[in-house]
Amino acid sequence: MLVLLPPSETKAEGGDGPSLDLSALSFPELEPVREKLVSAVADLAGDVPASLAALGLSERQSGEVARNAAVRTSPTMPALSRYTGVLYDALDVKGMKPAERKRAAGRLAVASALFGLVRADDLVPAYRLSASSTIPGAGPLGALWRPVLEPVLAGLGGLVVDMRSGPYAGLARIPGAVTVRVVSEQSGGRRLAVTHFNKAHKGKLARALACAPGEPDTLRKMTTVAAKADLRLEQTGPNALELVI
Template sequence: MLVLLPPSETKAPGGEAPPLDLAALSFPDLTPVRTRLVTALTELAEDVPASLAALGLSERQAGEVERNARLLTAPTAPALARYTGVLYDALDVATLSTAALARAKHRLAVASALFGLVRGADLIPAYRLSAGSALPGIGPLRSLWRPALEPIVSTVDELVIDLRSGAYAGLARVPSAVLVRVVSVDGAGRRKAVSHHNKAHKGRLARALATSAREPATVSGVLRVATAAGLRLDHVDANTLELVVPA
């Protein structure tokens, strides 16, 4: 099973591993695009105002540009430790046992505007680049990533559970993936998409799927894991699950 997670804009600083080695990342067929983007970001970082404009940042966020300037020299950390924010707080990998963490690093993969897709154990630096960004000389990232990334994710020979947000799902379509939507149900039985706490609920589901002793290989297995974790997951159709949370 491969669970696709969205990244976060915020990243943990520092790291204890050596600088970025693009050739060592999972999905090595993506190396040419990764190399092009890393080069573009580091060169763009030499012009701070241009970087802020391209990345949609304010002057108070100039430190993010400095991170991009050091992509090839900064220390790295596993992807699951690098990303922060609501979803990753709920995932809470810091509290996992050694065995559970090993399972999580293998089963979870993070969609990334810079790296395309990385598994949880892949060593990456802190960076700033969003799916909706358009870089000088490159243009919209969706146009760059789709031709490279879709052939990779569409041929994954295992169950794919898609928890990505819309912008990152747009970087690569995965027709065979099982999409998870977070919904609430009102008193009349009407279902409504949840936006405010969406990430936290997805983080709890990701934790359950990543750490279960038996790895789910089917949708039925995913439903069993969710139920055991106290989560209500409904099978809507062949490619859609709904995580039902309190209204």
């Protein structure tokens, strides 16, 4: 199975890995678009006001532009350690035992506006680029990624659990992927989509699926693994699950 996570706007600082090597990343079919975008964001970083506008940032966030300027030369770290925020706090990679971390490396991948798709242990630098950004000279990201990323996603094989947020799901479709909706159960059994704590609960579920001793490669196994982690996961359609909180 493969659980596809959203990225985070925030990234961990530093790293002890070598500078970015696009040819070393998983899914080499994506390298031409990666190269184009890395060059585009690095070049754009030479014009700070234009970068802030394209990335939707304020002047107080000019440090993010500096990250992009150094995207080819700054140190790297594994993707699961680079991305931060609520979902990744709940995933708690640092708290995984060695065997759990090894399983997670094979079961988790991260959607990325800059790299398209990276596996858990792919070495990536800090950068700033979101799915909704439009980089001058590169155009809308969906138009760039869709023709190359959709065939890669379609060819993954096995069970794919799509936890991407809307803008990243819009970069490429995944035929037959399992989706997870976080809901709260109201009186009378009515269910409402959860927004505020959505990421935290998806992070907990991703951790349970990634660390399980046996691979949860069916929806039935997913619900069983979730139950052992005190998570209520229910199948609501052929490829749809609801995480009830």
